[in-house]
Amino acid sequence: MDTKRTIFPNRVLPYLLLAPQLVITLVFFIWPAGQAVKSSFEREDPFGLSTSFVGFQHYVRLLGDPLYLDSLGRTAVFAVAVTALSMAFGLALAVAVNRLLKGGRFYTTLLVWPYAVAPVIAGLLWWFLFNSTTGVLAYFLGQLGIRWDHNLNGTHAMILIIIAAAWKQVSYNFLFFLAGLQSVPHSLIEAAAIDGSGPVKRFFTIVLPLLSPTTFFLFIVNVNYTMFDTFGIVDATTAGGPAQATNILVYKVYNDGYLGLNLGSSSAQSVVLMLIVVVLTVIQFRYVERRVQY
Amino acid sequence: MVENRPFLTFLTHLVLIAGVVIVAFPVYVAFIASTHTREVLVGGMIPLLPGGHLIENYTQVLSASSAANGLPSYTLMALNSLGMALIITFGKIAISILSAFAIVYFRFRFRLLAFWIIFITLMLPVEVRIIPTYKVVADLGMLNSYPGLTVPLIASATATFLFRQFFMTVPDELMEAARVDGSGPLKFFRDILLPLSRTNIAALCVILFIYGWIQYLWPLLVTTDPGYYTLMMGLKRMVAVQDGEVQWHLVMAGAILAMLPPVFVVILMQRLFIRGLTETEK
Numbered sequence: 001m002d003t004k005r006t007i008f009p010n011r012v013l014p015y016l017l018l019a020p021q022l023v024i025t026l027v028f029f030i031w032p033a034g035q036a037v038k039s040s041f042e043r044e045d046p047f048g049l050s051t052s053f054v055g056f057q058h059y060v061r062l063l064g065d066p067l068y069l070d071s072l073g074r075t076a077v078f079a080v081a082v083t084a085l086s087m088a089f090g091l092a093l094a095v096a097v098n099r100l101l102k103g104g105r106f107y108t109t110l111l112v113w114p115y116a117v118a119p120v121i122a123g124l125l126w127w128f129l130f131n132s133t134t135g136v137l138a139y140f141l142g143q144l145g146i147r148w149d150h151n152l153n154g155t156h157a158m159i160l161i162i163i164a165a166a167w168k169q170v171s172y173n174f175l176f177f178l179a180g181l182q183s184v185p186h187s188l189i190e191a192a193a194i195d196g197s198g199p200v201k202r203f204f205t206i207v208l209p210l211l212s213p214t215t216f217f218l219f220i221v222n223v224n225y226t227m228f229d230t231f232g233i234v235d236a237t238t239a240g241g242p243a244q245a246t247n248i249l250v251y252k253v254y255n256d257g258y259l260g261l262n263l264g265s266s267s268a269q270s271v272v273l274m275l276i277v278v279v280l281t282v283i284q285f286r287y288v289e290r291r292v293q294y
Numbered sequence: 295m296v297e298n299r300p301f302l303t304f305l306t307h308l309v310l311i312a313g314v315v316i317v318a319f320p321v322y323v324a325f326i327a328s329t330h331t332r333e334v335l336v337g338g339m340i341p342l343l344p345g346g347h348l349i350e351n352y353t354q355v356l357s358a359s360s361a362a363n364g365l366p367s368y369t370l371m372a373l374n375s376l377g378m379a380l381i382i383t384f385g386k387i388a389i390s391i392l393s394a395f396a397i398v399y400f401r402f403r404f405r406l407l408a409f410w411i412i413f414i415t416l417m418l419p420v421e422v423r424i425i426p427t428y429k430v431v432a433d434l435g436m437l438n439s440y441p442g443l444t445v446p447l448i449a450s451a452t453a454t455f456l457f458r459q460f461f462m463t464v465p466d467e468l469m470e471a472a473r474v475d476g477s478g479p480l481k482f483f484r485d486i487l488l489p490l491s492r493t494n495i496a497a498l499c500v501i502l503f504i505y506g507w508i509q510y511l512w513p514l515l516v517t518t519d520p521g522y523y524t525l526m527m528g529l530k531r532m533v534a535v536q537d538g539e540v541q542w543h544l545v546m547a548g549a550i551l552a553m554l555p556p557v558f559v560v561i562l563m564q565r566l567f568i569r570g571l572t573e574t575e576k
Contacts, residue, residue: 004462006469008473008478013400014396017396018393020389021412021454025411025412025449028427028430028449029414029449030414030415031426032426033426035429089313093310096309097310107310112560112561113317116507116553117553117556118507118510120508120510120530121526124529128327128545134340136323167320175571175572231421232510232511253425257425266425270422273422277419277422
């Protein structure tokens, strides 16, 4: 890690400058994270009077718990579906805006704002649309012969949270794809056009490969988003139900730990989640490093 | 545009209009719902055209009389959300710019260690260590307080990294000149570095304000006193009525109002927002 060529020769000041951030980080990040790791190896008696070291027992139990494995699988389905949907839509819209000579800014404005909508509100809005007694979409689906009921049907509930989460994320993907598209050299496109390749072929042979770093970056960010920032969506719509159908990992940590007070298991789940984030972050950083070296 | 094909241009607009419609549809329906009476909304399919109760519904949401189910008034919750968003925004920017300054412009003993301690927080979103963090806050007696609501969310590394990256691009000559002129580090920071970082700070403000405004899980945990409820929690509770019908017309009016501030910020500050986003995330 590098500094400036010349630096200020001061012994005390840098510590004072760092102090606020370090204190907050140690107290509210490092300490709790350490506690999570510690209590994932311990069992507390029901009255919180004593704790005993139980080794990997919580982890072993988690990995043998069909409910947990189920939640893991559902989280994967959820993450992949939301990522695929929101990236596909984001890309389609970015390609369209990028084609326009004028009016691009106008459409961009109309497309970016869902980023600012809170996940809870996104959940509420879609919940209202799909509400089986008053919802507009539930009504239309009824006309098509589909009896929509996310309170009873797990698949419907999953589709509901996927749509709400993807809806909120489209604008983010759109912006990054647009930035990526605008950095594709125009001369390449022109050369290909002179060679007689049509817009579709140009897109798949030139533009898409050049977008691959952006795509990869967005993939990681989106998986991260679906795994951790969608708590509000789940809580506002299905609350993990029906019958665990939408109980994704981050909701389960909260459910088991805060509502169920099963601290050991919840901590072990936290640690598993932390490992997942660490892996995602490391991948992201390696990719960023590589990009910087270009 | 390489070639001019009217059909493709038509298709482009069609895709974009469809996109805008899909993006706007839920909010449109919410707005429509917020202009009707309760009876209209529970009586089957809701209409797709605005009704005549817009002013009535919104006044009812904003007036203190809407407080029910142990919820405080809408205005109080809005103020709590605003306070939380602003404290997080300014707190985060203040501590990150100082620590980035320390890391870039000084060489001291535990520099690398400090850097790594900050760096590691990039990997731990509050959601994954929710219970132990809650416990720390509870032990410190910070439940139901503004510090409890905001401070644990303030320490994040992204802003520090953004400032660090920016400081690295500031020419060394500026700092050498400042030293030759006899100005100390704090004077250099205030008179040169801070003005130079103006646009970065503004872009971060936009992003962080939204981040603070849309928080849900954390306020849900640390506030049990209705006096500290934020809008996001309040809205969720408005639909979680035990018996009786959900007051959809009021919930939707509340949701529209709660969406307005951050959406306005994004639309008005679009360029800064995009800048901040692409720079912090990459």
